[in-house]
Amino acid sequence: MLQDKKMKCPRCNSTKIRKNGRRQTKQCFQCRVCGRQLVESPKFQPYSEEIEQLCFKMYLNGMGLRGIERVTLTLLLIWGKN
Secondary structure (H helix, E strand, O other): OHHHHOOOOOOOOOOOEEEEEEEOOEEEEEEOOOOOEEEOOOOOOOOOHHHHHHHHHHHHOOOOHHHHHHHHHHHHHHHHHO
């Protein structure tokens, strides 16, 4: 089954991948060469450039990482509703 998909490790580009349990509903895999764990189809959603700049400005102004996380999460929830 894995041979059909030709999964590659993002770290070492090896095709020697084995199943390594499940995470919620997704199949997890592990590279046999470097040991990196990966998910079959991850949902990577990077933050927009606007939010990255806002977080960086807050960090430079001395705001703690937890505070930045709270503000960013609130903004994402508000903007997501619009």
